[in-house]
Amino acid sequence: MVSEVGGNIGLAVPVVLDTDPGIDDAVALMLALASPGEIDLVGISTVGGNIGRQGTFENAHRLLQLFGREGVPVGFGWGVEADTPAARHIHGMDGLGETGLPLSGEPEKIPSVELMARLAAAHAGRLNLVAVGPLTNVAALLREFPESKGQISRIVVMGGAVKRSGNVTPSAEFNIYKDPESAAEVFASGIPLLLVPLDATLKALFPPGRLARFDSLRSPQGEFFRRLLRFHFKASKEALSLEGSFLHDPLAVAALIAPELLKCEPVHCVVETRGEWTRGMTLCDFRHGSKKRKTPNIEVAVDADGEGFLDLLCERLMAFLSNFED
Ligand code: BDR
Ligand code: CA
Numbered sequence: 587m588v589s590e591v592g593g594n595i596g597l598a599v600p601v602v603l604d605t606d607p608g609i610d611d612a613v614a615l616m617l618a619l620a621s622p623g624e625i626d627l628v629g630i631s632t633v634g635g636n637i638g639r640q641g642t643f644e645n646a647h648r649l650l651q652l653f654g655r656e657g658v659p660v661g662f663g664w665g666v667e668a669d670t671p672a673a674r675h676i677h678g679m680d681g682l683g684e685t686g687l688p689l690s691g692e693p694e695k696i697p698s699v700e701l702m703a704r705l706a707a708a709h710a711g712r713l714n715l716v717a718v719g720p721l722t723n724v725a726a727l728l729r730e731f732p733e734s735k736g737q738i739s740r741i742v743v744m745g746g747a748v749k750r751s752g753n754v755t756p757s758a759e760f761n762i763y764k765d766p767e768s769a770a771e772v773f774a775s776g777i778p779l780l781l782v783p784l785d786a787t788l789k790a791l792f793p794p795g796r797l798a799r800f801d802s803l804r805s806p807q808g809e810f811f812r813r814l815l816r817f818h819f820k821a822s823k824e825a826l827s828l829e830g831s832f833l834h835d836p837l838a839v840a841a842l843i844a845p846e847l848l849k850c851e852p853v854h855c856v857v858e859t860r861g862e863w864t865r866g867m868t869l870c871d872f873r874h875g876s877k878k879r880k881t882p883n884i885e886v887a888v889d890a891d892g893e894g895f896l897d898l899l900c901e902r903l904m905a906f907l908s909n910f911e912d
Contacts, residue, residue, distance in 0.1 A: 598626040599739075599842060600709040602702055605835070606635030606665070606719030607645040609677050609818045614718055614744075614835035615649055616811070617843075617899060620906030624843045627658055628713075629705045631698035634665020635719040635764055636673040637681040642719070643695070645680070648687040652807060661698030664722040665765070673760070676821045683817030685810055698723045703731035710737040714842060717772075718744040718835035720761050725768035728775055738777050744838040745769065746783040746868030748855070748886055758866030759784050762857060766866045770857040779884040781855065782841060783868065786848060787834040789892035794819050794830055796900055805910035811903065833899070840895055841887070847898070849889040852882035 603618060605611040618625045630650075632642040643662045650656050678684040702723065706713050715738055717724050724741065727734055745761035746769075752758040762769045773779065797815055800808060815831070822831040841848055858867040870886060873879040 598622060598624055599714050600626045600628045600705070600712050601714045601716055601842065602629045602631055602705055603627065603839075604631040604633060604698070604702070604715060604717040604719060604723055605646065606633050606637070606642045607649060608636040608642070608681055608719070608835070609683050609814055610833040610835040611636070611718055612645070612649055612682060612814060613833050613899075613903075614716075614839045615646075616653070616906060617836045617839045617902055619653055619655060620902040621839075621843050625839070628709065629659045629661065629701050631661040631663055631702050631723050633663040633698065633719040633723045635761065636670075636677045639663055639665045641681050643693070644689050645682055647693045648682070648689045651690060652687060652810060659696065659701055660693065661701035661723075662695035663698035664726055665720055672754075672825070675825055676818070678817055678821070683814045685813045685817070687810065699727045699730055702727045703734050706731070706734040706737040711739060713738050715741045716838050716842070717741060718761070718838050720764035721745070721768040721772045722765045725771040728771065735775060735777055740778045740780065741772065742780045742782065742838050742841050743772070744782045744787065744835050746781055748781070748783050748785050748868055748870045749872070749888065750785055750788075752866070753784060755863070755866070757858070757861075757864040759868070762868055763866030766857050766859045770859055773855055773857055773884060780841060780850065781868070781884055781886045782838045782848070783886060784834070786887040786890035787837050788832055789890040790832065790837065790895045791828065791830045791892070792833050792896060796896060799900060799904060800907065803907050803911065805907065805912075807910040808907045811907060836899055837890060837895055840898060844894070844898055847891045847895050848887040850885045850887050853884065853886050854880035854882050855884050855886060
C-alpha cells in the first residue's frame, strides 16, 4: 500500500501486534491504527499477560469494535488464564482501566500461532512482529512453524531492562519475567530483533497536563481514551507515586514510525532463566573495546527522545480520535 499521511510518503509495513491489552497495549494499538502511512496492521495476536488470555482476546475485540476495525483478524493465544494482582492494579480488573467497554458477539478463536504463521507466509520477507506482551506466542510460533523464521523480517519487543532495575523485581521487567524461557528462545532465534526496554520507555512520562488537549473530544472513542488514561494516572500515583504514567508499549510501535526517536546499539543479550534472584533478567554485553565482548545478536534501544515520542503520540492520537467526532 502506498499512502500519504502527515506528509510521509512511503510503503506501509505489514505488522502483527502481539499484545496483552492492557492500558498501554490499547494505546499501542491506537497508535498503529492512527499511522496507516507507516503501518499496515494485518493482525493481532493476543497473549495472556496483564490479565488472563481470555480477557486479552476479548479486549482486543472490544478495541477493534470501538474503532470500527473489526476486519483485523485476532488470534487467541497462549499464556496464563489467571492474572497478576499487581497488573490488575495498574490496568484495572478488566485490563482496560475499568472503562466497561462492551463486546458484541462471540468472536471465533483462531489460535494466535496459526494466525501469525499464516500472516508471516502471506507477507514473507516484510512482516514485522511487534510484541508488547510476554513472548509465549512468538516462541510457540517459531517452534511449531519453523518456516516462519525465514519469513519474519523483524521482531520489535517491548521488554527487559538492560542498564537499570526491572519493574517486577530489581532485575526483571514484566513481559520477560512472565515467560523467560520463551523470551530466551526468541532472542536466540536469529531473527533480527529490536528490544525496546524500560531504559527507553521510562524516558517518556505522560503527564496529566497532556491529556487536556483531548478534552474537546465528545465521541465515545475520545471519552474512552480520557477514561483509560485517567485510570492509569490514578493507579500509577497509588502504586508508584508518579504524577503521570509510563506508556511502554506504544514506544515499540513508534520504532516503526519514527525510528530516530530511539538510540539503538547492537549487543549480545541473553535472558536469565535460572537465577534465584535474577530470573527474567535481560543480560547484555556492553564490554565495548574488550576482546571478550560477545558478537551482538540483537539491537537494543538504550535511550529515547521521550518528549519527541509524546509529541508524536499525541498528534497521531488526536488526529485519529478526531475522525470519530460528528
Ligand atoms: C510492560 O508490562 C505490561 O504491564 C505493559 O503492558 C508493558 O507491556 C511494561 O513492563
Ligand atoms: Ca503489554
